[in-house]
Amino acid sequence: MPRNKLKKFAEIETYPNVVYYPDSLAGNWSRTFFRNDNPVTLELGCGAGLLTLELARRHRNRNYIGIDNKRARIWQGATQALTDKLHNACFITTRIELLSAYFGVNEIDEIWIAFPDPYPKPSKSNKRLISPEMLSIYRTFISPGCIFHVKTDDDALFDFSLESIERENAVIHQLSGNIHEEAGIPEDVRIRTVYEERHLKEGKTIKYVRFTIN
Numbered sequence: 001m002p003r004n005k006l007k008k009f010a011e012i013e014t015y016p017n018v019v020y021y022p023d024s025l026a027g028n029w030s031r032t033f034f035r036n037d038n039p040v041t042l043e044l045g046c047g048a049g050l051l052t053l054e055l056a057r058r059h060r061n062r063n064y065i066g067i068d069n070k071r072a073r074i075w076q077g078a079t080q081a082l083t084d085k086l087h088n089a090c091f092i093t094t095r096i097e098l099l100s101a102y103f104g105v106n107e108i109d110e111i112w113i114a115f116p117d118p119y120p121k122p123s124k125s126n127k128r129l130i131s132p133e134m135l136s137i138y139r140t141f142i143s144p145g146c147i148f149h150v151k152t153d154d155d156a157l158f159d160f161s162l163e164s165i166e167r168e169n170a171v172i173h174q175l176s177g178n179i180h181e182e183a184g185i186p187e188d189v190r191i192r193t194v195y196e197e198r199h200l201k202e203g204k205t206i207k208y209v210r211f212t213i214n
């Protein structure tokens with residue numbers, strides 16, 4: 001492994017805003033970790049965490065947790081959060097499949113999934129972060145009316161997402177085929193992530209759906 005990566009891995013082990021195996025926090029994130037009573041938003045597959053950081057800057061009355069299994073990417077977001085003294089943001093390096101152990105019933109009322117890996121092979125569809133299998137994991141800790149936001153450049157993944165949530169009897173609150181051109185798109189939805197910048201440079205359009213599942 002490159003020395004620079006090893007250094008980052010050693011560094012984030014000491015960060016107060018990166019949490020490992022947080023089973024003991026399940027159900028008590030706000031009170032025990034953030035030391036407030038504010039609602040909690042998750043960003044799944046946060047990568048470098050730009051969305052988590054910007055949402056935390058804009059909404060000081062909420063707590064934000066970015067989750068990704070790539071530690072070098074989490075290092076970027078966590079380092080920036082410390083520099084900016086964003087006390088309402090933290091990160092977990094874990095596989096999203098394990099989240100049922102880390103959050104309590106009804107604990108989460110908002111989830112962002114920005115540019116999830118498309119896993120184009122049908123045999124891998126259960127790994128897509130918006131698959132029915134993954135939604136059944138989220139169901140163990142979301143509150144009734146939990147808002148989901150999904151953004152992607154990928155047409156096939158967008159279609160798959162809509163099919164997947166239709167099976168869950170989702171209520172769609174907003175649907176867009178091009179968030180950077182259409183009117184009426186909330187400012188938070190227009191926050192650009194690392195992958196989003198890349199896709200926009202390639203001339204791709206960004207699709208978005210906001211929904212709730214019952």
Ligand SMILES: C[S@@+](CC[C@H](N)C(=O)[O-])C[C@H]1O[C@@H](n2cnc3c(N)ncnc32)[C@H](O)[C@@H]1O
Nearest residue numbers: 045046047068069070095096114115193194195
């Ligand atoms: C295409 S990147 C998008 C990153 C970021 N959301 C953005 O828009 O810049 C997808 C991210 O999801 C993470 N990811 C995919 N499946 C995951 C899983 N099962 N558990 C944890 N992280 C996952 C990857 O490590 C990667 O950083």
